[in-house]
Amino acid sequence: DSGVTQTPKHLITATGQRVTLRCSPRSGDLSVYWYQQSLDQGLQFLIQYYNGEERAKGNILERFSAQQFPDLHSELNLSSLELGDSALYFCASSAVGFGGQETQYFGPGTRLLVL
Amino acid sequence: GQNIDQPTEMTATEGAIVQINCTYQTSGFNGLFWYQQHAGEAPTFLSYNVLDGLEEKGRFSSFLSRSKGYSYLLLKELQMKDSASYLCAVRTSGYALNFGKGTSLLVTP
Numbered sequence: 001d002s003g004v005t006q007t008p009k010h011l012i013t014a015t016g017q018r019v020t021l022r023c024s025p026r027s028g029d030l031s032v033y034w035y036q037q038s039l040d041q042g043l044q045f046l047i048q049y050y051n052g053e054e055r056a057k058g059n060i061l062e063r064f065s066a067q068q069f070p071d072l073h074s075e076l077n078l079s080s081l082e083l084g085d086s087a088l089y090f091c092a093s094s095a096v097g098f099g100g101q102e103t104q105y106f107g108p109g110t111r112l113l114v115l
Numbered sequence: 116g117q118n119i120d121q122p123t124e125m126t127a128t129e130g131a132i133v134q135i136n137c138t139y140q141t142s143g144f145n146g147l148f149w150y151q152q153h154a155g156e157a158p159t160f161l162s163y164n165v166l167d168g169l170e171e172k173g174r175f176s177s178f179l180s181r182s183k184g185y186s187y188l189l190l191k192e193l194q195m196k197d198s199a200s201y202l203c204a205v206r207t208s209g210y211a212l213n214f215g216k217g218t219s220l221l222v223t224p
Contacts, residue, residue: 002157002159004157031210033211041216042202042214042215042216042217043202043204043214045212045213048209048211055209055210056209056211058211090157094210101146101163101165102210103148103163104148104160104210104212105160106150106157106159107157109156111155
């Protein structure tokens, strides 16, 4: 158990819908990362937040957005869902935001199926 | 762009040693990580290299050569539970990780 929690564990929805995935980082970690894992693409970085501020963006679609709240939990919002958005979505947290060795610890993931 | 290559699949025998290679061509380098991932589960951290050389941690060791853009993960005394996917990830600028597609290792009796 990494200490990172994610809800829900599974999500089934229809094309065109909108969903929200939630992540709580390990106690004390200020950085939260979101990754998407599909069978053909592997793990792809989407976005990073550090202490409530967006820090870096990866291959995140415009239909996707995220935020980190004052209590440091984060939400990933996926809208206008398409079949290709079906994937595992992982959240990771880390303790060090600037410099030094910084290891990301992953939550159990949310498996999204778009029908 | 970032290019991180690993073999897709490997098979090894219980009790043996296996080496999983990773080559990378990235814009910038700020550390290389290895993660283990069992099917449908979260990646779990195995090792970190930022300087050239070997890092040993129990049955697992990881090696890095920055000049060659090359790393390997060495697993000794293989156990059945080591059957999993092994992910090589490079941190370039910032702190996000760029992952390879992973190597699926099957350990056979």
